[in-house]
Amino acid sequence: MLRTRFDALQPGTGPRPGDHYLPARPEEVFWGRLPCEEDAPVLTVRPGETVTVDTLSHEGVLEDQGRDPLAFFGRHGVPAGLVLEDAVALAASAHPRTPDADGPHVVTGPIAVEGAQPGDLLAIEIVRLEPRVPYGVVSNRHGRGALPGEYPVGGRTVSLFSPLEQAADGALNGTLPFGPDSDRVARFPLAPFLGVMGVAVAGPERPHSVPPGAFGGNIDVKLLVEGTRLLLPVQVPGALAYVGDPHFAQGDGEVALTALEASLRATLRFEVLPAAEATHEYGAVSGPLIDTGKYLVPTGLHEDLDEAVARCVRASIELLHARWGMDRAHALAYLSAATDFDISQVVDRVKGVHARIRVADLDG
Numbered sequence: 479m480l481r482t483r484f485d486a487l488q489p490g491t492g493p494r495p496g497d498h499y500l501p502a503r504p505e506e507v508f509w510g511r512l513p514c515e516e517d518a519p520v521l522t523v524r525p526g527e528t529v530t531v532d533t534l535s536h537e538g539v540l541e542d543q544g545r546d547p548l549a550f551f552g553r554h555g556v557p558a559g560l561v562l563e564d565a566v567a568l569a570a571s572a573h574p575r576t577p578d579a580d581g582p583h584v585v586t587g588p589i590a591v592e593g594a595q596p597g598d599l600l601a602i603e604i605v606r607l608e609p610r611v612p613y614g615v616v617s618n619r620h621g622r623g624a625l626p627g628e629y630p631v632g633g634r635t636v637s638l639f640s641p642l643e644q645a646a647d648g649a650l651n652g653t654l655p656f657g658p659d660s661d662r663v664a665r666f667p668l669a670p671f672l673g674v675m676g677v678a679v680a681g682p683e684r685p686h687s688v689p690p691g692a693f694g695g696n697i698d699v700k701l702l703v704e705g706t707r708l709l710l711p712v713q714v715p716g717a718l719a720y721v722g723d724p725h726f727a728q729g730d731g732e733v734a735l736t737a738l739e740a741s742l743r744a745t746l747r748f749e750v751l752p753a754a755e756a757t758h759e760y761g762a763v764s765g766p767l768i769d770t771g772k773y774l775v776p777t778g779l780h781e782d783l784d785e786a787v788a789r790c791v792r793a794s795i796e797l798l799h800a801r802w803g804m805d806r807a808h809a810l811a812y813l814s815a816a817t818d819f820d821i822s823q824v825v826d827r828v829k830g831v832h833a834r835i836r837v838a839d840l841d842g
Contacts, residue, residue, distance in 0.1 A: 486611050487532075496746070498530070499530045500530070501564065502584065503567075507534070507586055508584070509536075509583070510583065511575075512720065513588040513720055514684045519590035519716065520587060521589045523592070523748055525750045529748070531744045532610070532743055533744060534565055534586075536723075537736065539568060539569045540582055581688040582687070583674055586720060586721055587718070588719060589748065597753035597756075598751060598753050599756040599767075600750060601709050602719060602746055603748075604703065604707070606704060607742050607744050608743040614738040614739055616638045618736075623825055624824050625733070651666060652666050652738050653665050653666075668727050669703055670726050670727075671699075673723030674687065674695055675697065675708050676690075676697075676710065677712055677720075679713050680713050687722075691828065692765045696723060696826050697830055698728065698830060708768055709768070710766055725738060725740070726738040731821050734825075760801060761800025765778075771837075773835055775834055776832070776833050777793065778793060780829065781829065783824065787819060790831040791833070794813050794833045794835060798812065798813075798835070802840050820834065
């Protein structure tokens with residue numbers, strides 16, 4: 479039995495500090511696909527406003543886990559009151575997801591931001607991230623992950639339950655046992671973030687939820703914690719932003735296929751950087767760009783990891799040239815001497831790389 483004093487953040491309960499509140503209603507979320515230009519917004523906001531968004535993890539809801547979160551989590555000792563009602567409703571709904579054709583991710587949105595136009599940058603600031611439940615799941619599915627064909631052994635889905643523990647200082651940790659019959663437990667700190675953050679693509683076709691792109695989507699960059707901003711090139715009027723794929727923690731690479739997946743309540747602020755201002759500040763931004771305050775973080779995305787690295791290096795050079803006027807050859811030298819290029823993830827068909835450029839090295 480799961481032992482905790484944690485109260486689940488059920489729909490409509492608990493703190494909702496945003497100017498607006500957006501629950502994850504089954505008839506309004508996307509499941510396995512991302513919004514496109516022709517999708518109507520479920521909410522419209524003005525620049526500068528905040529939205530508290532309920533996000534749902536797909537773990538415990540998917541078909542290979544029984545599409546019955548009450549039963550799935552009940553087997554791990556989770557009482558019914560700590561299973562999210564919106565997860566139960568989604569699993570029981572007739573949502574038009576096709577498991578063989580669509581991705582796993584549950585996406586809340588889209589949110590229209592008044593005045594956003596193609597050429598602008600949409601800035602999504604992560605104001606607050608609250609765990610909705612005191613547990614998560616790490617899964618490895620056959621044919622996916624960093625070692626397809628090797629794991630999971632026998633080809634069957636492995637979904638490991640991870641209850642949270644509270645340390646003496648009050649911090650929450652994730653836990654995983656050393657093995658199925660082991661009493662030893664690995665403990666690791668939480669660093670919640672949203673794996674899916676994006677804007678709608680132009681045209682009538684909804685993208686698959688797994689591969690990320692210039693629009694953002696499933697970028698899985700774990701740096702997007704509270705206090706950071708994601709900058710995305712607007713593709714359609716109103717931007718039509720969306721979020722999902724909530725995590726409690728992730729290691730760069732996300733090698734099993736998922737990290738510690740678990741539902742979050744996110745409070746986000748939406749701002750619009752007009753095209754001229756965006757170009758002055760960041761140059762020509764062709765894909766997701768993160769601002770942590772300490773770092774500017776360009777990204778590179780491609781099916782081939784070598785090309786993803788190359789794209790990230792090019793984006794970093796152009797950022798240094800546009801923002802600080804650095805000569806491109808000198809920018810490459812600086813990146814080699816002082817910047818880490820990290821693998822965001824290698825499991826989403828399109829692989830991701832991100833660079834951490836220290837702002838303090840260059841300002842002043």
